[in-house]
Amino acid sequence: MSADRIDGPTPFHLRAIPGGARLELDGLRELIVQDVLTALLDPTDTTLWDRLHEVAELTPETRLPEGRLPYEELVSDLAERCSYRVPIYGRERLLELSRRLREIAAPKRLPQQQGRRVS
Incomplete structure (x- = not known):
């Protein structure tokens, strides 16, 4: 299973985007x-x-x-x-989805602005 793919009867991808997450429901689209x-x-x-x-x-x-x-x-x-x-069966898949969502939602440090001083 790739890092962003959640397997199941209707697999989908979960990707981080600026400000949140994107669910790619290719399997649902086909259904x-x-x-x-x-x-x-x-x-x-x-x-x-x-x-x-x-x-x-x-x-x-x-x-x-x-x-x-x-x-x-x-x-x-x-x-x-x-x-x-989109059914998600099994503890492992639910935990993987939860882990990925927590990872995406975790606060992230912004890169320091170089050459600028804060007054």
Whole structure:
């Protein structure tokens, strides 16, 4: 396991950035794409597929009365079907995540400003 990778069924990376940390959820992104494609390509219910094609043919004049485009409603319906949790199993992985977060959150010394005097 690399220093910034947290393994699991949905592995991710944790990286320090100025002022905090960044979670890179590549595994979750892949699950979401799979979920969207599964929903769109469901042979037993082509409703989402049909709506996708309707959205592709939209013009500015085809807005709904409340101002929301069918695109936004399709996004919302697809999002309801998507994965959003990243399970982390096992004590070792949880401890590694905790260790990395503490390491990132630890106070760090700022480099001294050279050639400047504090008044």
